[in-house]
Amino acid sequence: MFNTYDPGDFYDELFVSRGVPRPEAELLVKRISNISIDELMLRQQMAQNMLFKLGVTFNVYSDNQGTERIFPFDVVPRVVPSDEWRWLERGLKQRIEALNCFLDDIYNDQKIIQDGIISREVIESATGFLEPCVGLKPPKGIWCHITGTDLVRDRNGNWYVLEDNLRCPSGVSYVLENRRVMKGAFPALFEALNINPVDAYPSQLLASLLHLAPDGVPEPQVVLLSPGIYNSAYFEHSFLAQQMGIELVEGRDLVVADGYLQMKTTKGLQRVDVIYRRIDDDFLDPLTFRADSLLGVPGLMGVYRQGRVAIANAPGTGVADDKMIYSYVPDMVRYYLDEEQIIPNVPTYLCENSQQQDYVLGHLDELVVKATNASGGYGMLVGPHASAPERDAFADQIKANPRGYIAQPTLCLSRVPALINSEFQGCHVDLRPFILNGEDIYVNPGGLTRVALRKGSLVVNSSQGGGSKDTWVVAAAN
């Protein structure tokens, strides 16, 4: 059991050192220790079966049969003490507020450019910066309604923001379903511990969407726009639509008619007032963006510009996902809010800067290099784990396209024990809390803890052997 578990030379989220749990995890560790390992394995299996039966699955892109898999689930929860959570929550709200100011500014007055904080080139060279969005005034001034911010901790337990996801972050359905499964598997723990509930998310999400409806519409029609059943996150789209009681639509269900966005129903066309879109900016409207897109609705942007439909997140928000723009968030916080950033960024080297590029090229074996416009673990080099030819190839790519890459020190991510083959092994984790920006900013307590179940791996993405854990925000035991 836990007495043989060695937290090792890492920051362990449950243990201070071997056999000594953190105060907020003390009761959890005690309770788990009272359950036999066979019983735990059984409950883990039960939980997995339940997820499969519920159909909590993602699709595998490479497989044209549309095969669904479940995201592996580990029963040992990750615990965040509530005082630390309050600090994180403040930090996330601050970040979202600053990013929203930034988006509104760069697509309108561009003061931050005029005041010399960020250069025009940096912004306009970001692939997520969309010229057609210049001058947009989204309803209530909100651009990023739903954000998933990836957080990590280093060897000393310091928190960092690793990246922002402002386009259509996914994963929240796992937060809700993991919790449901954990309650079924360990009801006694929930009685004993004061765990912050997460179930309010769908209601909060619906409220923030309704908040955007054009004035004077008595019963606004809110829809979730999905690319359809072959999308890897289709389960989540279907799940959220069901939980909120809204229509799940695809582009082919929608049409612009009489100057409004309408959906095709068995009783004729019906007006749509708010879209929660789960397709990327580029695909939203073939008349404005990618002409070959079949997923979007021709003419949607025209209706949007006239304020006759609201879109969450607003088109154009993807510019803030750019990893070079990310490095400017501390400046944005200072510039727009006159505050210092609460949760720091990971130190970032910009390959575009020739001095920094020299440093990066000289230290490729220590750094993580990331493509500025990619996410989901794609387009990435983990220096210490890469071979010399891989590093050389990346060096060439950096030199050919310096704007396309940034580098960061390889963080030694914190770990949480996971139940693997009847024993506990320390596995690296990250955390993606979900933040809603509506009438107020709401942060769902906890978030999605992704765990690298492959031994020693630092990559937590589902496509690369990652799994997930329930995340508990709990008050420390008195």
Add this chain to the structure above:
Amino acid sequence: MLSRVANSIYWINRYVERAENVSRFVEVNLHLLLDAPVGTMQQWEPLVVTTGDQKIFQDRYGEATAENVLKFLTFDSDYPNSIRSCVKAARENARSVREIISSEMWEQLNEFYLRVEDAAKSTDITNLYAFYPEVKTASHLFAGVMDATMSHNEGWHFGRLGRFLERADKTARILDVKYFILLPSAAAVGSPLDNLQWIALLRSASAYEMYRKCEHMLNPRGVVDFLVLHPEFPRSIRCCILQAEQSLHKISGTPGGSWRLSSERRLGKLRSHLEYITLEEIFETGLHEFLDGLQDDLNHVGSAITENFFGLPVPA
């Protein structure tokens, strides 16, 4: 409700019903063969003919041997009307409307799909004797689960509409199988073999016992009367049309006995045709010709439904 969603629910039910009926008319042939005197030529061609897809079959398989026909109709994933393709299509449709149908419906259909995929791996034809009844049961289960767990709302009525239209069409085809089998030996009418064939046919429509309760003698007139014109037997064509029409009117809100949409007019016309036609008239036309005309009418009803509800004309 969204046209796409209504369309999906309609097709989920059509596909499930289609899979069930393919297994019904394969089964009737299997049983006929078991009863046939040793040395009789096996007849598999008629089965392919009744599907209306003999061109596809000939191109891909050539000779209508038992194995070829069974493979084609049961597990051929490239033939869109095989049991396997139907169940897969039903499930794909269900996946796209999971938030609308009940989770029990989804689970049942998913299990059905997994079972068929599993059976498709087996290469032993003798396993099929047990497989076809399973398909029937799974289809009944699906209809029952839908009835008991989904609100009887607009979507439910679209499902029901699809199921009954499909069933009406397939009952007509099952009757046609017998017609084709009889063709080469018209002299055999009334023979013991003929009697056995009618029994097998009724059984394949789960109609034998119910038939016996209202007709004592087994003869073509009685069977046609029962399977085409009976107002209460749930697989008779007239009964299917009646129920489909009820659902159509629930969906549109148009009072019964009148019409506003082209689908209502076509279906109402077909219903009254079946209410007033006599057996004599059917045999005067010729059974096969009559059934053929009926299938055409049903196809027109289907296109009218698509036009009225699923393929909305969009103002420019």
